[in-house]
Each structure stands twice: as structure tokens, then as C-alpha cells.
Amino acid sequence: MVNFVGAGPGAPDLITVRGQKLLSEADVIIYAGSLVNPQLLSYAKEGCSIYNSARMTLEEVLEVIYAAEEKGLMTVRLHTGDPSLYGAIREQMDALDEKGIPYTDCPGVSSFCGAAAALNLEYTLPDVSQSVIITRMAGRTPVPEKEEIASLASHQATMVVFLSTGMLEKLSERLIAGGYTADTPAAIVYKATWEDEKTFVCTVGTLAETARENNITKTALMIIGDVVSHSHYNRSELYNPAFTTEFREAKK
Missing domain, CATH: 3.30.950.10 (Tetrapyrrole methylase, C-terminal domain)
Structure with missing residues (x-):
């Protein structure tokens, strides 16, 4: 199994609970080294193999994933922020689809x-x-x-x-x-x-x-x-006492 995980915007405690759990369970972590806070690697378990993808091509990343799959290991592909924004994940997923390798996508804070x-x-x-x-x-x-x-x-x-x-x-x-x-x-x-x-x-x-x-x-x-500048705006209707919602009648 391959898990694409959003590392969050930078602060190590802004990774999701799910993302942190997957990191702690991973046998192999491939992280976007130029952008992901290295403090997140402290969640990795002892013996986890860690690769910095800043120095790797797509093909080299895939080689690591394929090798891990052959050994029955779980891989975390750790991307900065949320993987769906400028993460180049679709090309990786398509390659995994061709090989029949299962994967999940864990969102992160952009x-x-x-x-x-x-x-x-x-x-x-x-x-x-x-x-x-x-x-x-x-x-x-x-x-x-x-x-x-x-x-x-x-x-x-x-x-x-x-x-x-x-x-x-x-x-x-x-x-x-x-x-x-x-x-x-x-x-x-x-x-x-x-x-x-x-x-x-x-x-x-x-x-x-x-x-x-x-x-x-x-x-x-x-x-x-x-x-x-937020110098001018109208208040939200949702919390306006004169506005009726599904949960609250308007006050006269």
C-alpha cells in the first residue's frame, strides 16, 4: 500500500492526526525535502527507510515504491501542504494504477x-x-x-x-x-x-x-x-438575528 500524505504548511503539529499515524506506521517514507519540514520525520518508526525526493526523478521515486511493494512494505509519499495542490500526484497515481498497486490520499492543510x-x-x-x-x-x-x-x-x-x-x-x-x-x-x-x-x-x-x-x-x-485590508464588509447573514435559518427563527 502507498499512502500519499499532506504534510501541512510547515509547522510539524499541523499535519493531520491521520497523516501522523500513517507516518508512524510507514516502512518507507519519500518526502518532498525542499518543502516539507524535516521535523515531521521524527514521527517515523525505527528502521524506516527515508528518501528525499528533491534529489529524485519521478522514475526514481517509482523505483523505490515498486521495490517496497515487492517486499510487502507500506510507503508514505509525503507532500507539502495538501497533495492536491501542485503536488504532481496524478502522474504517480497513474503509474501505480498501471501496476495494480493500491494507494490512498490523506489530505493536508495547504x-x-x-x-x-x-x-x-x-x-x-x-x-x-x-x-x-x-x-x-x-x-x-x-x-x-x-x-x-x-x-x-x-x-x-x-x-x-x-x-x-x-x-x-x-x-x-x-x-x-x-x-x-x-x-x-x-x-x-x-x-x-x-x-x-x-x-x-x-x-x-x-x-x-x-x-x-x-x-x-x-x-x-x-x-x-x-x-x-478587511476595511469594509457586511456582517454574515448566518448569524444575523434578523435572518431565519433551518435552526433559528428570525427575531423581530
Whole structure:
């Protein structure tokens, strides 16, 4: 059995209870070494074989999994955050399907959730934004043309931009081309929930300058939209005494 496990955003105690249990039971752990907090490996049992996939290709990862399966061992493939976001898990699952190897997927806390917590931010403020667009800039790895940043920015929803810290001048340019103004609130969150977490509130127009002044070059995500400032919003109808719900009658 292979278990894909979300490591969480960084803090070792933000892995799920299920994920921690699977780690403690694993005979083999293959972890995304450049992004997963190594403190999580302390949950591994004695004698567990541990591999850092930052130095491995897909084929090399699969070779380790296949070898473990032949010996009847349980493998944990430990991915950063939640495996479903930029985890490259589908290609691994397809390879396992071809071999008839069973697997499960244990979700984790994504760094975009950790970033919101770091800023005490709510992504979906009433009458400000009820949608969150998670995306990234095109770099060495392309992005489908229909998902170009300016096109997505035209919706004026809350945006969370991964894997783009080294392209912030271009990001600002494309956000403004899509309809955001230069003074639209924005934030940069570096290593959300890690011990060395840093947060910076700025604007769309000052993203690159803010990162440069604070020596932020990687391992950060950007949040774009008026929810960052939370300066104006309407209260939730769910808890409004004048609003009837399935569980509560409105008060006159």
C-alpha cells in the first residue's frame, strides 16, 4: 500500500492526526525535502527507510515504491501542504494504477490556509469576495493560456498566487492589466506557519519592492484583493438575528 500524505504548511503539529499515524506506521517514507519540514520525520518508526525526493526523478521515486511493494512494505509519499495542490500526484497515481498497486490520499492543510491564519484573514468576506482563485505565474513550467493571470484578475475575486516569488514585477503588471489597481491591497507570506514565518502587507503595485526590501526570493505566496485590508464588509447573514435559518427563527 502507498499512502500519499499532506504534510501541512510547515509547522510539524499541523499535519493531520491521520497523516501522523500513517507516518508512524510507514516502512518507507519519500518526502518532498525542499518543502516539507524535516521535523515531521521524527514521527517515523525505527528502521524506516527515508528518501528525499528533491534529489529524485519521478522514475526514481517509482523505483523505490515498486521495490517496497515487492517486499510487502507500506510507503508514505509525503507532500507539502495538501497533495492536491501542485503536488504532481496524478502522474504517480497513474503509474501505480498501471501496476495494480493500491494507494490512498490523506489530505493536508495547504499553505494558503496557513497564510490566511498568519494574517488573521478571511478569504470570503460578505459583499467583498466570495471566491478564491488559486493560481501561479507561467515560468519554466507553463500555465494554460486560458488561465493567464490578467484573465483571472478580471474577476476581481480574491487571488492566491503560488510559485511566483521570483516574478513579482511581471505579476503586478499582469494583475493591473487584468483590472486590479496598483493600490489594491496585497500581501506576501513567507514560509507560512514555519518558525521563520514572515508576513508583509503591501499593494499590487509594491509587491516586487516589498519582497526586494525584505530579501524574499522564494517559498512565499501572494494574496491579492480587498480582503487583505478587511476595511469594509457586511456582517454574515448566518448569524444575523434578523435572518431565519433551518435552526433559528428570525427575531423581530
